Amino acid sequence: MKFWSKITQTLTPYIPGEQLNKTGIIKLNTNENPFPPSPKVIEKIKKCVGSQLKKYPDPESSELKNSIANFYGIETNNVFIGNGSDEVLAHAFMAFFKDKKLYFPNITYSFYPVYCKLYEINCQTIPLNKKLEIDINPYLSLDGNIIFPNPNAPTGIGMNLDAIEEILINNPNNLVVVDEAYIDFGGKSAVELTGKYKNLLIIQTFSKSRSLAGMRIGFAIGNAKLIEGLMRVKDSFNSYPLDRLAQAAGKAAIEDKDYFEYTCDEIIKNREWTMSELKIRGIDFLPSKANFIFVKLEDAENMYKKLKARKILVRYFKKTLIDGYLRISIGTKEEMEILVKNIDQIMGV
Amino acid sequence: MKFWSKITQTLTPYIPGEQLNKTGIIKLNTNENPFPPSPKVIEKIKKCVGSQLKKYPDPESSELKNSIANFYGIETNNVFIGNGSDEVLAHAFMAFFKDKKLYFPNITYSFYPVYCKLYEINCQTIPLNKKLEIDINPYLSLDGNIIFPNPNAPTGIGMNLDAIEEILINNPNNLVVVDEAYIDFGGKSAVELTGKYKNLLIIQTFSKSRSLAGMRIGFAIGNAKLIEGLMRVKDSFNSYPLDRLAQAAGKAAIEDKDYFEYTCDEIIKNREWTMSELKIRGIDFLPSKANFIFVKLEDAENMYKKLKARKILVRYFKKTLIDGYLRISIGTKEEMEILVKNIDQIMGV
Numbered sequence: 300m301k302f303w304s305k306i307t308q309t310l311t312p313y314i315p316g317e318q319l320n321k322t323g324i325i326k327l328n329t330n331e332n333p334f335p336p337s338p339k340v341i342e343k344i345k346k347c348v349g350s351q352l353k354k355y356p357d358p359e360s361s362e363l364k365n366s367i368a369n370f371y372g373i374e375t376n377n378v379f380i381g382n383g384s385d386e387v388l389a390h391a392f393m394a395f396f397k398d399k400k401l402y403f404p405n406i407t408y409s410f411y412p413v414y415c416k417l418y419e420i421n422c423q424t425i426p427l428n429k430k431l432e433i434d435i436n437p438y439l440s441l442d443g444n445i446i447f448p449n450p451n452a453p454t455g456i457g458m459n460l461d462a463i464e465e466i467l468i469n470n471p472n473n474l475v476v477v478d479e480a481y482i483d484f485g486g487k488s489a490v491e492l493t494g495k496y497k498n499l500l501i502i503q504t505f506s507k508s509r510s511l512a513g514m515r516i517g518f519a520i521g522n523a524k525l526i527e528g529l530m531r532v533k534d535s536f537n538s539y540p541l542d543r544l545a546q547a548a549g550k551a552a553i554e555d556k557d558y559f560e561y562t563c564d565e566i567i568k569n570r571e572w573t574m575s576e577l578k579i580r581g582i583d584f585l586p587s588k589a590n591f592i593f594v595k596l597e598d599a600e601n602m603y604k605k606l607k608a609r610k611i612l613v614r615y616f617k618k619t620l621i622d623g624y625l626r627i628s629i630g631t632k633e634e635m636e637i638l639v640k641n642i643d644q645i646m647g648v
Numbered sequence: 649m650k651f652w653s654k655i656t657q658t659l660t661p662y663i664p665g666e667q668l669n670k671t672g673i674i675k676l677n678t679n680e681n682p683f684p685p686s687p688k689v690i691e692k693i694k695k696c697v698g699s700q701l702k703k704y705p706d707p708e709s710s711e712l713k714n715s716i717a718n719f720y721g722i723e724t725n726n727v728f729i730g731n732g733s734d735e736v737l738a739h740a741f742m743a744f745f746k747d748k749k750l751y752f753p754n755i756t757y758s759f760y761p762v763y764c765k766l767y768e769i770n771c772q773t774i775p776l777n778k779k780l781e782i783d784i785n786p787y788l789s790l791d792g793n794i795i796f797p798n799p800n801a802p803t804g805i806g807m808n809l810d811a812i813e814e815i816l817i818n819n820p821n822n823l824v825v826v827d828e829a830y831i832d833f834g835g836k837s838a839v840e841l842t843g844k845y846k847n848l849l850i851i852q853t854f855s856k857s858r859s860l861a862g863m864r865i866g867f868a869i870g871n872a873k874l875i876e877g878l879m880r881v882k883d884s885f886n887s888y889p890l891d892r893l894a895q896a897a898g899k900a901a902i903e904d905k906d907y908f909e910y911t912c913d914e915i916i917k918n919r920e921w922t923m924s925e926l927k928i929r930g931i932d933f934l935p936s937k938a939n940f941i942f943v944k945l946e947d948a949e950n951m952y953k954k955l956k957a958r959k960i961l962v963r964y965f966k967k968t969l970i971d972g973y974l975r976i977s978i979g980t981k982e983e984m985e986i987l988v989k990n991i992d993q994i995m996g997v
Contacts (some may be wrong), residue, residue, distance in 0.1 A: 313887060386884040526649075531659045540731060540864070
């Protein structure tokens with residue numbers, strides 16, 4: 300269309316997992332948390348629903364920022380808040396990645412190349428190794444910035460902090476963004492390295508381990524100058540990214556550490572149970588530190604379709620190297636039992 | 649900082665009005681609505697606060713989109729939803745304004761030049777006339793796209809549809825974006841022209857006339873191809889811009905037409921009352937079609953400071969041509985009475 304900018308003409312947007320919120324569907328396709336948000340979150344939101352919604356929210360989300368800083372034992376000027384981690388990522392791409400080459404794994408969160416198109420960033424992918432792990436060797440001494448998720452998506456494979464530190468030490472002039480969307484399910488966060496390395500930015504979300512995908516809250520942690528860069532972009536885009544209820548919900552969620560730990564533990568248990576059941580059946584999968592398992596199947600697309608016909612939604616990526624896998628989110632124990640039962644029936648066991 | 653992109657280095661972010669939400673302050677500085685959201689909005693949000701917040705929201709905000717389409721008697725593919733109208737504006741600048749020159753009034757919403765810096769858009773301002781109105785003559789047959797608010801901000805002066813139509817007819821190859829943030833307080837919306845003119849995009853917000861500044865909801869209306877352009881940018885930035893509660897709140901707000909009309913009428917009455925009181929005192933102001941009045945004073949900065957000392961917050965812009973004015977939002981009748989009384993006391997009447 301003649302009014303579209305050149306960039307708009309070339310965009311191929313990110314496609315999120317299907318959002319079929321019909322009743323009776325077991326939804327294991329977008330890595331949501333099977334547990335509801337903490338009761339304290341629900342209570343807090345209800346308290347905030349009233350006449351004050353006529354007023355603008357705090358543009359800085361200061362109280363939420365404070366609570367996140369307290370949780371991690373850092374300062375508030377090391378925290379940036381956004382409307383979901385996708386918005387935080389978008390701002391990071393604009394704030395830091397525009398002028399240099401950007402490197403990321405060839406198999407990873409498929410939104411990264413989309414941001415690159417939007418902001419005209421020159422990007423290059425680095426292949427995973429044969430085990431579908433991120434091999435850190437190609438990431439040492441690069442001539443550009445770096446982004447990768449830990450654990451990686453959709454493989455679920457985690458990286459230890461020593462490996463991340465080696466990448467940081469060997470790229471002093473490059474920014475390294477670690478996307479920790481799934482870190483709370485058994486991985487170790489690199490937040491503790493942000494004090495030591497000025498070239499490290501961590502991005503996290505409330506959509507997975509905090510059961511708040513429906514409220515759109517993401518954040519970044521890094522040194523104060525990196526946070527200031529993000530603030531500059533945010534304040535040139537939208538002064539008030541989080542509404543009043545999202546700010547309140549986020550604060551209550553991060554302060555309820557017991558509930559957070561309990562629900563993460565349960566999900567890890569369900570993941571381990573599911574992996575052991577798959578193993579018994581001789582079904583292969585990658586070692587997961589996330590709230591999903593990347594499962595290898597002879598005909599993954601067919602299994603995806605057959606599960607869908609049985610009202611179980613998982614994610615299938617029609618993409619070279621990973622089209623033999625299904626990404627299955629970890630639901631409740633009951634949901635995982637139904638999944639395994641249905642796989643058995645489909646495979647004719 | 650070495651990790652900041654060149655653009656980030658040059659950004660001078662938009663600065664919103666002060667958000668001093670202390671008790672006892674009369675806040676007439678950010679054009680919020682003095683009335684709470686409709687009781688139906690409050691009720692609807694409360695119903696949605698529960699376990700479903702663990703699930704992603706509808707990425708398309710389909711139900712809200714339907715309700716807006718119904719309200720205006722248009723199709724859903726003529727509606728785009730964003731996280732406040734600031735986000736909708738940002739996406740419009742990226743989707744449509746990147747490749748050509750952009751024109752807007754020299755006195756207008758101060759976020760426009762900020763977006764231009766962020767997206768490296770070449771912009772040129774067109775002076776208001778001596779009465780601080782938008783004179784349409786310079787806007788006929790331009791060599792670039794056009795954006796202006798109707799009514800304009802911070803003047804509050806409205807433009808009639810004939811004038812807008814003349815701009816549209818004389819710029820068939822340029823996109824004209826009309827920012828209708830304040831249209832519901834006595835102006836006439838150009839939505840009815842969107843069916844006829846493919847070069848027209850309307851942007852509106854729930855922050856003013858719908859009493860939902862705290863929930864961050866904005867939208868655009870235009871022909872389906874323009875909406876598709878916005879969708880492409882949005883889906884390359886953040887799939888889920890509105891959380892579940894914002895979507896529900898917006899739907900309930902737009903469906904409660906009676907409450908909307910009642911509160912808009914009351915604000916218009918309060919505005920007319922305030923203007924007549926200012927007139928009695930010989931205080932000059934611009935004719936307003938918005939929920940604020942742009943008031944001319946001998947020493948506007950001093951009046952701003954003195955009102956602030958008396959816990960009345962209004963907006964002062966330290967900027968050539970308008971530094972002799974204060975922008976005063978229309979509050980409740982009681983708030984406007986207190987304002988007038990305090991102006992009297994400060995002026996020693």
